[in-house]
Amino acid sequence: MKDILAELNERRNDARLGGGQKRIDAQHARGKLTARERIELLLDEGSFEEFDMFVSHRCTDFGMENNKPAGDGVITGWGTINGRQVYVFSQDFTVLGGSVSDTHAMKICKIMDMAIQNGAPVIGLNDSGGARIQEGVDALAGYAEIFQRNIMASGVIPQISVIMGPCAGGAVYSPAMTDFIFMVKDTSYMFVTGPDVVKTVTNEVVTAEELGGASTHTKKSSVADGAFENDVEALAEVRRLVDFLPLNNREKPPVRPFFDEPGRIETSLDTLIPENPNQPYDMKELIHKVADEGDFYEIQQDFAGNIITGFMRLEGQTVGVVANQPMVLAGCLDIDSSRKAARFVRFCDCFEIPILTLVDVPGFLPGTSQEYGGVIKHGAKLLFAYGEATVPKVTVITRKAYGGAYDVMASKHLRGDFNYAWPTAEIAVMGAKGATEIIHRADLGEADKIAAHAKDYEDRFANPFVAAERGFIDEVIQPKSTRRRVARAFASLRNKKLENPWKKHDNIPL
Ligand code: HXC
Numbered sequence: 001m002k003d004i005l006a007e008l009n010e011r012r013n014d015a016r017l018g019g020g021q022k023r024i025d026a027q028h029a030r031g032k033l034t035a036r037e038r039i040e041l042l043l044d045e046g047s048f049e050e051f052d053m054f055v056s057h058r059c060t061d062f063g064m065e066n067n068k069p070a071g072d073g074v075i076t077g078w079g080t081i082n083g084r085q086v087y088v089f090s091q092d093f094t095v096l097g098g099s100v101s102d103t104h105a106m107k108i109c110k111i112m113d114m115a116i117q118n119g120a121p122v123i124g125l126n127d128s129g130g131a132r133i134q135e136g137v138d139a140l141a142g143y144a145e146i147f148q149r150n151i152m153a154s155g156v157i158p159q160i161s162v163i164m165g166p167c168a169g170g171a172v173y174s175p176a177m178t179d180f181i182f183m184v185k186d187t188s189y190m191f192v193t194g195p196d197v198v199k200t201v202t203n204e205v206v207t208a209e210e211l212g213g214a215s216t217h218t219k220k221s222s223v224a225d226g227a228f229e230n231d232v233e234a235l236a237e238v239r240r241l242v243d244f245l246p247l248n249n250r251e252k253p254p255v256r257p258f259f260d261e262p263g264r265i266e267t268s269l270d271t272l273i274p275e276n277p278n279q280p281y282d283m284k285e286l287i288h289k290v291a292d293e294g295d296f297y298e299i300q301q302d303f304a305g306n307i308i309t310g311f312m313r314l315e316g317q318t319v320g321v322v323a324n325q326p327m328v329l330a331g332c333l334d335i336d337s338s339r340k341a342a343r344f345v346r347f348c349d350c351f352e353i354p355i356l357t358l359v360d361v362p363g364f365l366p367g368t369s370q371e372y373g374g375v376i377k378h379g380a381k382l383l384f385a386y387g388e389a390t391v392p393k394v395t396v397i398t399r400k401a402y403g404g405a406y407d408v409m410a411s412k413h414l415r416g417d418f419n420y421a422w423p424t425a426e427i428a429v430m431g432a433k434g435a436t437e438i439i440h441r442a443d444l445g446e447a448d449k450i451a452a453h454a455k456d457y458e459d460r461f462a463n464p465f466v467a468a469e470r471g472f473i474d475e476v477i478q479p480k481s482t483r484r485r486v487a488r489a490f491a492s493l494r495n496k497k498l499e500n501p502w503k504k505h506d507n508i509p510l
Contacts, residue, residue, distance in 0.1 A: 015053045015070035019094030027094055032165060032187050033231045035075050035092035038125050041235040042088060043079035050077040051110060057101040062134045069095045072104045073128075076111045078120070081242045084254065087115040090125040093165050097129030100171065104132070105142025112149040119248035121158040123238060126175060127165030127188075143170055150177040155350040157248045160241065162234055163188040163224070168212075179347055180241065180299070181224045183214035184234050190217060190224075222303040222340060244297060244311040244318045246351050253318035253353055260292045262315050262487040269479035273399055273424040277431075277462075280326040283308060283358060286398065287321055290314070290356075290483045296321070300340050306330075307337035309344040311353075314487045320348035323358035324409070326399070333405050334365035335378040342381035345389055346508075354392035354490050357410035360399040362431065379408065380509045387414045388506060392493035394486055397421040397464065397473070402430050412472045417496070418489035420482075421464035421473045428461035435461075 018024065018034065027034055033041070039048055053075075056068040073095035078087045089108045091098035108124070115122045131139035153159055154177060161175035163183045167190045175181050175190070183190070191212035198204050198211065210216065214227035228234035246253040266289045272281055288294040291312035298310035305328035312319050322341050324331035348355050364370070364379060386393070386408065394417060395410040406427055412419045421427070429435065436454040443449040460466070467473040477485045 011054065011070065018071070018092045019069065019096075023094035030187060031230065032093070032127070032184075034094065035090040035098075035125065035127065038164065038231060038235060039075060039077075039079070039088060039090050041232060042123065042125070042238060043081060043086070044083065047079035048077055048088075049079060050075065052076055052107045055103050055107055057103045057132070057135070059101060059132070059135050059138070061136075064134050067096075071095065072101055072107065073098050074100075074104045074107050076107045078111065078114070081239050084242070084247060085118070085120040086123055086242060087111045087120055088123045088125065091128045091165075093127045093129075096132065098127050098165065099129045099132040100139055100142055101132040101135050102138040102142045105139070105146055109142075109145050109149055112146070112153060115157055116149070116153050119157060119250060121160060121242060121245065121247060122153065122178075123160045123242075124162070124175065124178070126161060126163050126167045126171075128171060129166055130169045130171045140170070143174070146174050147177065150174055154179075155249060158242075158245045158351065160238055162238060163190055163214075164231055164234070168192075168194055176223065180226075181217075182226045182228060182234050182238065183217060183224045184231055185214045185227050185229055187231075189213050218300070218302045220303075222300060222336065225299050226301065240297060241311075244313075244353075246318075246353075249351055251352075253351070256313060256316045258292045258313065258316040263481075263484040265480050266483065267480045269482060272479060273422070277399070277426070278330075280330065282327055283323045283325045283331070283360065283398075286358060286482070287312065287323060290486060292316065299344060304334075304336035304340045306332055306334065307341045309341055312356075314356075314483075314490055317490065318353050319490060320344065320353045320355045321358070322355060322410070324361045326360050329365060330362050331360050331400075332362055332365045333379060333382070333408065334370055335373050335375050338375070338378045338382040342378075342385040345382065345385040349385070349389040349391050352391055354394070354493065355389065355410065356486060356490075357386075357393065357395040357416075359395060359397040359401050359406075359409045361402065361405040361409055362400050363403040363405045377509045379404070383408045383414070384506075384508045386410050388500060388508075389415075390496075390498040390500060392417055392490055392496050394418040394489045394493075395420065396477070396482060396486065397425040397427065398479070399424050399426060400431070401425060401427045412474075415498070417493055418486075419472065419474050420477045420485060420489075421468065421475075422479050422482075423464065423476055424479075425464035425467075425473075425476075426462040427464055427467040427473070428457075432457040432462060 074091050076089045159178035161178045161181045172190045189208045189212040217224035218227040296312050308323040410416045432454040440453045464476050
């Protein structure tokens with residue numbers, strides 16, 4: 001018996017060493033943690049239960065039969081984050097470059113199947129040279145098996161990807177289908193074709209970092225949702241995110257203890273809106289003042305800053321926030337902001353997370369680049385996402401809500417449950433100047449007349465009361481009591497039940 005136990009220990013120790021001390025040192029020298037160190041940081045201490053530690057590949061080509069490391073380059077299992085179950089896989093770059101073989105893929109598939117069956121999120125820590133070259137089509141088949149599971153898991157359990165090393169070629173499509181992608185600055189990259197192929201085909205000279213580093217994907221492409229300084233920070237932030245999310249689509253998000261008075265009055269909000277309607281203010285100030293303990297977890301912070309998306313808690317319950325940001329492009333809707341917010345709204349709706357929408361929107365951004373880029377279809381994504389969402393929806397219009405953008409931003413007409421406006425709200429087809437120039441075109445040469453018409457228009461429409469008279473605004477509220485009003489609104493909606501007509505699935509304008 002002792003011998004068997006000794007052998008088990010020996011095998012375990014061997015498996016735990018991955019590709020050996022030299023490769024571990026090389027991993028550390030690059031500022032990267034090992035696959036096991038990452039799991040330890042991600043999960044609650046001592047909570048990790050491993051599967052398939054001794055699985056090895058079955059490839060016999062290119063001398064691979066003599067190189068069969070235990071675990072086959074990926075560590076899989078489950079554990080807890082603040083006591084709540086998650087499944088995890090962590091690719092081990094020290095073992096054959098973390099490359100994906102048939103068996104490596106099957107290990108990942110096994111935990112994905114369990115996660116779907118048992119209703120817990122999957123977190124993938126990616127650090128891989130891609131398909132195992134020695135395996136050919138077997139490796140490709142393995143990837144496709146993972147892809148299929150990503151698709152089946154979508155909307156059933158949250159899926160989170162952290163890119164912590166290379167992720168190239170078709171391999172990028174697994175993270176791409178997950179709900180959130182985080183990247184580590186300077187040590188991770190994602191691209192479909194690398195710098196060498198790019199140079200050959202398009203003659204562009206570009207580094208891996210420029211082509212697919214964290215900065216590129218969080219600022220330009222919006223493929224990634226967040227970029228962090230190092231492995232430790234990235235993993236800590238994943239833990240923070242998981243705390244906001246339900247484990248699956250049948251459960252509500254967790255309710256945390258809160259130490260912030262739901263009725264807290266914020267008198268400073270009464271002067272948040274500047275006297276001059278063209279002057280910006282920081283919508284994040286309102287978000288922080290409404291949230292429990294001022295805590296806000298922002299998603300896609302560095303992309304399309306004209307809209308803000310992220311999570312807060314109200315009375316301890318997770319709420320998704322979508323807010324126009326007047327500080328960037330006057331808070332207008334455009335292609336990028338519509339896409340960003342639409343995906344976020346759909347995530348919230350999949351996972352029963354109520355949505356708070358804060359509106360100050362002058363309309364859609366005009367221009368050929370917007371029209372040629374398909375702003376019609378992209379704007380429709382956000383409209384569609386809000387309209388199909390059945391979760392509780394509370395909207396507060398702080399200032400402008402003009403034109404189609406008024407309709408889009410979770411208006412009453414898209415089944416908003418509570419639609420509040422501050423007294424400073426202006427709900428109209430457009431701003432007074434534009435409106436006057438159209439409906440009083442005959443007077444365009446006469447400045448006095450135009451000014452008088454504009455004043456008339458402002459008096460009539462630059463307020464929330466016309467909409468309130470029609471019931472499109474449920475109540476005009478005092479800015480200082482926004483937290484209390486919004487928290488009470490969501491509290492009244494805790495048992496909301498709304499179902500869309502049966503369909504196989506919708507056809508959102510992609
Ligand atoms: C087998 C691989 C491998 C792979 C790396 N290794 N990638 N083994 N298949 N795909 C091995 C290396 O041989 C090496 O083994 C060890 O991992 C570390 O790799 P290095 O090259 O020494 O590391 P580094 O210099 O950091 O470079 C990392 C890298 C490079 C940039 C990822 O290894 C690389 O370019 N690999 C090939 C990438 C690739 O073309 N993959 C296929 C992509 S297409 P030793 O024993 O020497 O330490 C793809 C399609 C997926 O993935 C399709 C899905 C539909």
